[in-house]
Amino acid sequence: MEIISNNQDLAIEIENLVDFFAPADDFCLTHEEKQESGKLTNVFNIKCASLNIDKNFEFDNQFKDNLDALKSKSIKKRLVKVNLYDAISSLLNKTLPWGSLTGIRPTKLARDMVESGEIKEHLIAETLEKDFRVSKDKAKLTAHIIKNQKGIIRNDSVIDLYINIPICPSRCLYCSFISNEFDRVKDKIETYIDCLIKELNAVRQIINQKPYVVRNIYIGGGTPSVLSAQQLDRLLSEINFSVDEFTVECGRADTITEEKLDVLKKHKVSRISINPQTFNESTLKRIGRKHKNSQVLEAYSLALEKGFVVNMDFIAGLPGERFATFKKTLATALELYPENITIHTLSIKNGGLLKFDTSGIYEKDVVKMIDYAEKLLPENGYKPYYLYRQKHQLQGLENVGYYRDDNICVFNIDSMEETNTVIAIGAGAMSKRVFNIEHRIERLPNPKFIDDYIARVDEMIAKKNEFFK
Numbered sequence: 001m002e003i004i005s006n007n008q009d010l011a012i013e014i015e016n017l018v019d020f021f022a023p024a025d026d027f028c029l030t031h032e033e034k035q036e037s038g039k040l041t042n043v044f045n046i047k048c049a050s051l052n053i054d055k056n057f058e059f060d061n062q063f064k065d066n067l068d069a070l071k072s073k074s075i076k077k078r079l080v081k082v083n084l085y086d087a088i089s090s091l092l093n094k095t096l097p098w099g100s101l102t103g104i105r106p107t108k109l110a111r112d113m114v115e116s117g118e119i120k121e122h123l124i125a126e127t128l129e130k131d132f133r134v135s136k137d138k139a140k141l142t143a144h145i146i147k148n149q150k151g152i153i154r155n156d157s158v159i160d161l162y163i164n165i166p167i168c169p170s171r172c173l174y175c176s177f178i179s180n181e182f183d184r185v186k187d188k189i190e191t192y193i194d195c196l197i198k199e200l201n202a203v204r205q206i207i208n209q210k211p212y213v214v215r216n217i218y219i220g221g222g223t224p225s226v227l228s229a230q231q232l233d234r235l236l237s238e239i240n241f242s243v244d245e246f247t248v249e250c251g252r253a254d255t256i257t258e259e260k261l262d263v264l265k266k267h268k269v270s271r272i273s274i275n276p277q278t279f280n281e282s283t284l285k286r287i288g289r290k291h292k293n294s295q296v297l298e299a300y301s302l303a304l305e306k307g308f309v310v311n312m313d314f315i316a317g318l319p320g321e322r323f324a325t326f327k328k329t330l331a332t333a334l335e336l337y338p339e340n341i342t343i344h345t346l347s348i349k350n351g352g353l354l355k356f357d358t359s360g361i362y363e364k365d366v367v368k369m370i371d372y373a374e375k376l377l378p379e380n381g382y383k384p385y386y387l388y389r390q391k392h393q394l395q396g397l398e399n400v401g402y403y404r405d406d407n408i409c410v411f412n413i414d415s416m417e418e419t420n421t422v423i424a425i426g427a428g429a430m431s432k433r434v435f436n437i438e439h440r441i442e443r444l445p446n447p448k449f450i451d452d453y454i455a456r457v458d459e460m461i462a463k464k465n466e467f468f469k
């Protein structure tokens with residue numbers, strides 16, 4: 001695929017949009033942007049020998065020249081993308097569920113438009129359909145999510161704390177995270193916890209000096225429950241913040257024991273996730289997850305007994321699965337009735353092993369799976385409350401988090417909508433400082449690999465002190 005544009009700022013956006021249409025390898029697009037007072041013209045030439053295409057398109061847009069630089073840049077970007085969407089959509093006779101939107105967070109875009117006064121909240125769905133070519137169903141879903149999101153606050157002194165444990169019992173076929181297999185790093189775990197505690201103590205000083213109020217804590221990964229009960233106890237004993245919400249990801253059921261859940265309870269963890277991904281055991285084997293359904297059921301019943309709020313993740317489009325298998329998985333999920341269910345669309349990422357063998361992926365069934373989930377879950381008392389998209393997701397679809405009975409995970413909203421500052425600890429963790437008044441976000445990444453993090457923890461502490469000064 002070849003993309004040439006005279007506006008280099010837009011080349012990546014254009015490429016992402018073309019990618020969602022997934023045209024042939026020999027697809028070649030030339031874009032020229034011309035701007036005269038009050039008029040923005042986008043000219044495209046699209047060539048593709050294998051699809052027998054060679055066509056020019058020209059779009060004239062009315063454009064107010066006197067907007068501030070930031071606003072005019074973002075409006076021009078929107079216009080280029082929607083013009084390009086119309087061109088490719090007419091050429092290939094194909095529409096995309098999210099229209100011309102290529103970003104990770106469609107809800108954030110809609111929220112920003114409402115908060116900046118550009119549109120009223122009741123016009124979200126209509127605007128997404130009309131101005132961004134989003135399908136009716138996805139536009140309505142976005143509007144519902146914004147309505148269902150509660151607990152969003154814009155206060156620069158209220159923050160979240162995130163701790164990363166990038167270790168898993170085995171590697172999933174579709175994983176592109178830098179997560180380490182337990183057996184390869186088990187000898188380094190105690191040192192890693194030492195460093196986490198060191199960073200945590202430094203962060204406590206930053207929090208006390210500012211002063212920040214920690215609202216939510218989230219320990220993610222990876223699979224934090226891969227740590228032993230003693231290791232979890234050692235780490236959690238050092239946290240000592242009284243918070244509204246404390247979540248620990250326990251994604252793999254085969255890592256959950258009663259002893260570990262008792263440790264989490266002792267340290268006031270309120271929510272955990274147990275992620276079956278599917279209830280089809282032959283798929284589990286195929287994707288490299290070692291747990292059995294019986295282990296999910298045992299872990300879930302223990303979690304209920306101990307009084308945790310539970311999230312379960314599922315993936316639509318796993319290799320080997322047709323619609324009927326996914327439907328069966330969701331029926332079992334509804335029998336279990338956890339407080340939160342998250343439905344992901346499979347993403348074939350560059351860093352995942354799945355990329356090398358995509359046989360057995362029934363891409364056409366995925367649209368049906370996601371449509372089914374988005375209808376079935378609300379019919380059973382679940383409401384959508386956060387949404388995000390990833391690159392290379394099948395059919396350009398999305399991931400949606402659902403809750404029932406007010407059991408929203410506020411941290412998920414905070415991180416998707418980027419409304420709160422997050423102090424993040426550990427290898428691969430990304431701290432984010434949100435300046436709500438200036439509409440600005442700054443980011444500070446920690447080193448991605450465990451060895452590197454251990455070697456550079458003092459440097460990271462110094463950088464954090466500077467970053468949160």
Ligand code: SF4
Pocket residue numbers: 167168170171172174175176177179221222223251
């Ligand atoms: S559990 Fe998550 S982080 Fe771990 S290997 Fe699987 S996809 Fe990657």
